[in-house]
Amino acid sequence: MGIRERKERERFQRRAAILASARTAFIKHGLATTSMERIAKEAELAKGTLYLYFSSKDELLMGLIAADLEVLHERLHNVKSSSLPADRKLLQAFLEFHAFSRENQFFFQVMTQLNVAQIVGGEHSQETFDKFSQANQTILDIVKHIVQEGVDTGVFQLHASVHDVIIQLTLAIKGSIVIIKNNMVPSFWIRQEECELLEQVVQMLIRGISRGPSTVILKESSQ
Amino acid sequence: MGIRERKERERFQRRAAILASARTAFIKHGLATTSMERIAKEAELAKGTLYLYFSSKDELLMGLIAADLEVLHERLHNVKSSSLPADRKLLQAFLEFHAFSRENQFFFQVMTQLNVAQIVGGEHSQETFDKFSQANQTILDIVKHIVQEGVDTGVFQLHASVHDVIIQLTLAIKGSIVIIKNNMVPSFWIRQEECELLEQVVQMLIRGISRGPSTVILKESSQ
DNA sequence: CATAAGAACTGACCAACAGTCATCTTTGTG
DNA sequence: CACAAAGATGACTGTTGGTCAGTTCTTATG
Numbered sequence: 001m002g003i004r005e006r007k008e009r010e011r012f013q014r015r016a017a018i019l020a021s022a023r024t025a026f027i028k029h030g031l032a033t034t035s036m037e038r039i040a041k042e043a044e045l046a047k048g049t050l051y052l053y054f055s056s057k058d059e060l061l062m063g064l065i066a067a068d069l070e071v072l073h074e075r076l077h078n079v080k081s082s083s084l085p086a087d088r089k090l091l092q093a094f095l096e097f098h099a100f101s102r103e104n105q106f107f108f109q110v111m112t113q114l115n116v117a118q119i120v121g122g123e124h125s126q127e128t129f130d131k132f133s134q135a136n137q138t139i140l141d142i143v144k145h146i147v148q149e150g151v152d153t154g155v156f157q158l159h160a161s162v163h164d165v166i167i168q169l170t171l172a173i174k175g176s177i178v179i180i181k182n183n184m185v186p187s188f189w190i191r192q193e194e195c196e197l198l199e200q201v202v203q204m205l206i207r208g209i210s211r212g213p214s215t216v217i218l219k220e221s222s223q
Numbered sequence: 224m225g226i227r228e229r230k231e232r233e234r235f236q237r238r239a240a241i242l243a244s245a246r247t248a249f250i251k252h253g254l255a256t257t258s259m260e261r262i263a264k265e266a267e268l269a270k271g272t273l274y275l276y277f278s279s280k281d282e283l284l285m286g287l288i289a290a291d292l293e294v295l296h297e298r299l300h301n302v303k304s305s306s307l308p309a310d311r312k313l314l315q316a317f318l319e320f321h322a323f324s325r326e327n328q329f330f331f332q333v334m335t336q337l338n339v340a341q342i343v344g345g346e347h348s349q350e351t352f353d354k355f356s357q358a359n360q361t362i363l364d365i366v367k368h369i370v371q372e373g374v375d376t377g378v379f380q381l382h383a384s385v386h387d388v389i390i391q392l393t394l395a396i397k398g399s400i401v402i403i404k405n406n407m408v409p410s411f412w413i414r415q416e417e418c419e420l421l422e423q424v425v426q427m428l429i430r431g432i433s434r435g436p437s438t439v440i441l442k443e444s445s446q
Numbered sequence: 447c448a449t450a451a452g453a454a455c456t457g458a459c460c461a462a463c464a465g466t467c468a469t470c471t472t473t474g475t476g
Numbered sequence: 477c478a479c480a481a482a483g484a485t486g487a488c489t490g491t492t493g494g495t496c497a498g499t500t501c502t503t504a505t506g
Contacts, residue, residue: 003474007482035463046485048466057464111407112335133409140412160423164415168399168424171408175398176391178407183338185394186356189363192387200383201391208427226503230453258492269456271495280493447506454501463492472483 015053018043019063023106031109036060054128061110063128068107069135072100076142086150087206093146094173094202098195101177108181140166147209157211169205176201238276241266242286246329254332259283277351284333286351291330292358295323299365309373310429316369317396317425321418324400331404363389370432380434392428399424 021043025034028042036057040047054060079093101108143166150156158165179185180194190197244266248257251265259280263270277283302316324331366389373379381388402408403417413420 036465037463047464048486049484051465052483112405114407136409136412159426164420164423165427167412167415168420168427171399171402171420172395172424172428173398174408175400175402176394177398178401179394179398182335184334184401185397186359189359189390192390197387197391197394200387201395203382204388204391204428204431205395206431208429208431230502259494260492270493271457272455274494275454449505451504452502454499456496456499458496458498460495461493464490466489467485467487469487470483470485472481474481475479476477 011053015063018045018050018053018060019067022060022064026106031106031113058114059128062114062132065104065107065110065114066128066132066135068100068104069132069139071104072097073135073138073142075100076139080142080145086146086153086155087210089146090143090150090169090206091199091202093143094169095199097173098177098198101181105181108178111178112182140170143170150209154211156209158209165209169209172205173198173202234276238286241268241273241276241283242290245283245287249329254329281337282351285337285355288327288330288333289351289355289358291323291327292355292362294327295320296358296361296365298323299362303365303368309369309376309378310433312369313366313373313392313429314422314425316366317392318422320396321400321421324404328404331401334401335405363393366393373432377434379432381432388432392432395428396421396425 018039022034022039025039025042028034029038036050037047039060040050043050050060054063075096076093079089079096082089082092084092144162147156147158147166147169148162151158151162160168176198180190180198192200241262245257245262248262248265251257252261259273260270262283263273266273273283277286298319299316302312302319305312305315307315367385370379370381370389370392371385374381374385383391399421403413403421415423
């Protein structure tokens, strides 16, 4: 009989249900003020039960953003497959990244709570971390693909290896978003629309790897 | 008599002593695992006493990094006064920023714990926040000065107002450092030396605001 | 110097939280 | 049905940030 399979499926579903409840709880009460107890109540379970599915709060949080990452991955894949020139593609990819950060308010807040290195170290169910790691890698690969394309078509001219450059790009963008989303900077610094601000950061970076006096990006770029 | 003055001085000294003890405790036991109790013990005071000088742990942390910021400010001021061309100056300024981050390990870790907006909101002793805010502002002004100089001498060509651009620059660099210092990214992403990596991010950004095919920065830049 | 006013300090105490585990409940099997 | 295994529970533990009634030290005054 498929009892083993059914159990496995049920386990997976419950896991997903817990994540969904966690998300709901976070939206209701905010990230900082949502305890495991609250999440449990939202999921109509006891607190202890959560720990049968996640070895710690951190792992639960990571489970949340791992799921989000897969959504992002799909979106980026579409950008990659489009027929834009590489620099436009790259811009588009990072704008997608930013759009994603708007719809997943918690993603970048959770990120600040997580010490990735520490989670990798512990003997958590590898599953969660693998998924997270995998998603991260796939996304990076997409960026790499786009940059490589730009190099091949002569749009980009790099001053370091492709790998290094995409790490640098990703770091700068992710970092900017993290800072903004977590109010790590006096609010009066930020006079521009968040969206416009980030777009200009991306453009600055792209110009930094573009060959020649430049491309579409110098002109008005929105719309 | 100068009793009032002496009291005030003593109060200030004690405050400073607490901050020093906090720093020692953090270095001894790490940021995450240092409680107020520990700091108190290190300072040879009772926990309650700390709260006579800082309204919360957050404010104490902010006090720590506010002091650090003043050191940074001084260093940046030297760069500003140097006679380098603007792009080199800007590079130098951000490298100084990074060097600072190495010597003040906690600065960027503390930053992720602080919700600046929240601290501003509360009725904490305005003093701490003012100092923090002030230091931030001064630093920003230095960057502004350098960028403006670059514009005036034709080295830079901006695609937005000077104010917007310096915010963007600062955001990207600060963000990159925050991400690295807090392990917010799988460690195997980072293959480069941290220092080299950040330098290249900065260079990418600077190229992004530079006019023409470019300057010193394209060549080997260290040393 | 004696003493009162009050500033500075203390540590037992509280509430909130992540995480544990002995116990109970449900499910599958022979 | 009996009984074992898996699943779920919530009272409990240990730790933390923060409070506050009470103690000790400092200063002003008669």
